[in-house]
Amino acid sequence: DAGVTQSPTHLIKTRGQQVTLRCSPKSGHDTVSWYQQALGQGPQFIFQYYEEEERQRGNFPDRFSGHQFPNYSSELNVNALLLGDSALYLCASTERLSDTQYFGPGTRLTVL
Amino acid sequence: GENVEQHPSTLSVQEGDSAVIKCTYSDSASNYFPWYKQELGKGPQLIIDIRSNVGEKKDQRIAVTLNKTAKHFSLHITETQPEDSAVYFCAASIYSGYSTLTFGKGTMLLVSP
Secondary structure, X not given: XXXXXXXXXXXXXXXXOOEEEEEEOOOOEEEXXXXXXXXXXXXXXXXXXXXXXXXXXXXXXXOEEEEEOOOOOEEEEEOOOOHHHOEEEEEEEEEOOOOOOEEOOOEEEEEO | OOOEEEEOOEXXXXXXXXXXXXXXXXXXXXXXXEEEEEOOOOXXXXXXXXXXXXXXXXXXXXXXXXXXXXXXXEEXXXXXXXXXXXXXXEEEEOOOOOOOOEEOOOEEEEEEO
């Protein structure tokens, strides 16, 4: 049984560009959450998707947007990249009505 | 919103010693408290969790305790091994059909042979 998968592994962008990160949840999981982890910090909640809609959102600007597809996979989009957006972006999936979140390996985004 | 404080930021122990990491949370409505281990270049791995209806939970060398009155919870690792070296994060959430996690800043645990 595959765990949470994310792509790409690493990404380098320049300021002002746009980026799309992808996540496939564990089999049987229908909820996807995205987190940003800056170097030396704990993950910070960006938003959560359930039934193809954003269910909850953390304190992140509108430049951060997402999508969930009918197969429960998800994308995170970041527009107008800033240097401060450089971080490890983590996806976590959850089974319906569960509180346990399982994380993927993350995508390391570097903004130059 | 919820705020989670974690101490210490670094912890060095000798192999075989015990290690304790402590976290406090601010929102008394929080009812789910997981602990994650993150190795270099990897995503966080769930190692143990506890819910507010339980005071203590143990899984082999790892245990977690919860004090709801004081709003703090702790991770205890006994008989530490070099492979326990990693960054450990505590988190808290309010589960109401779904939950989002608020993390502490992490503790780097170094176990020397």
